[in-house]
Amino acid sequence: MTPPTPPHATRERSRVALVTCDLMPELWADDLPLRDALRARGIEAEAVSWDDATTDWASYDLVVIRSPWDYVPRREEFIAWAHRVPRLLNPADVLEWNTDKRYLGELARSGLPVTPTEFVSPSETWTPPRTGEWVVKPTVSAGSQDTGRYVLPEQAGLAAAHVTRLTSAGRTAMIQPYLAAVATLGETALIYLPDDTGDLSYSHAIRKGPMLRGPGEGAHDPGSEQIDPREPTEAERRAGDRVLEAIPGGTKRLLYARVDLIPGPDGDPLLVELELAEPSLFLRSAEGATRRLTEAVLSRL
CATH class of the missing domain: 3.30.1490 (Dna Ligase; domain 1)
Incomplete structure (x- = not known):
């Protein structure tokens, strides 16, 4: 007996889900260039909340994590969802490892320049x-x-x-x-996207201004901090490359990565966070970034 043909096999257009949440059902503004570029290439690119119980995730040819930023109080539910979703980028095991910052301890023990924690x-x-x-x-x-x-x-x-x-x-x-250099030099975020070989390589970088305020005041609202394009130093590039080399499972299976660095007391860059789950990629801050990410998505299809 011939098995039934999967629904997506009979479609003329590929479907890509860009995963978000109810806080921003139409996507974070930084992701709109990716959505529009995919649509211009004939892809049905749709914003979908990760916890939408009516969504048939198997009907998508690719599911790309972008802005599911309400998962924090429901992390176990979010990780369980990720393990059920086929064709998910970045993969579920990467999300599980990266959404608990205790990974910084692992990276520090491997000899990487991590902010003491x-x-x-x-x-x-x-x-x-x-x-x-x-x-x-x-x-x-x-x-x-x-x-x-x-x-x-x-x-x-x-x-x-x-x-x-x-x-x-x-x-x-x-x-x-608290790394005082963030108030003057700021934080450098290095963004890595797939190259022609499918492995991650450096794409662009931005400078973020200080986020934290005083005790009990928390941080400035996301997106309200000063963001500027930045050319990273050679030391920052070396640090970023070393961090990528330590990612469990390698980088060929990833769609993106972001390495956030701040100079330590001696001026050498220290890792603040390795963002593999749902980072802003600041596509509008660098010429060609949207095209590179779009081509990477198409290659995964």
Whole structure:
């Protein structure tokens, strides 16, 4: 008996789902160039919320994660969803690894230049350092949610209370030194997209201004920070390439990656985050970036 033909095999046009959430049902503005470029190439590119129970994900030829930024309080549900979706980029196991910032500990142990980070699990207590300026945040977060910046010893009580709030809620807290260079030089985000071989290579970079405000004030709204094109230094390029080499499973199966760096006290770049799940790619900040990503999507089809 001949097996039934999959629905997408009889269509003339490929379908691509650009995964978002109810907070921005028509996609984050930064992703609109990709949607429009795909449509111009004859692809049915649609914005779909990741938790839309009516969506038949198997009907898409490719499912591309873009802005599902409401997953944080439902991470287990989000990861379970990702493992059920066929033809997902980036892949579900990568999302699972990358959406918990404890991966920074793994990268640090492998010898990469990672911002020094202390992790405090729900079963542990934390003693604040004597002095310095520190950042407290949960290991599962997006857009600097639930993040605070504290000057010690004056605000040691506030910092300790922040850690306790997180751990009491069953979350793991992470504490990092505040890197003062972010206020002057800013943060450099290096974006990597597939090249002609299908492997990730450097595409472009941007400068982000400081996000964090004072204790209890959190961060500026996503998208409100100053974004400018930036030419990374040789040291930043080397650091970014080293980080990519350490990604579990390699980079050929990825559609994108973003490496966020800030100079440390000695001026050398330190990894702040490796973004493989749902990063802004700042396509409008670099000529050719949208074309490169569009070609990468088409090649995956």
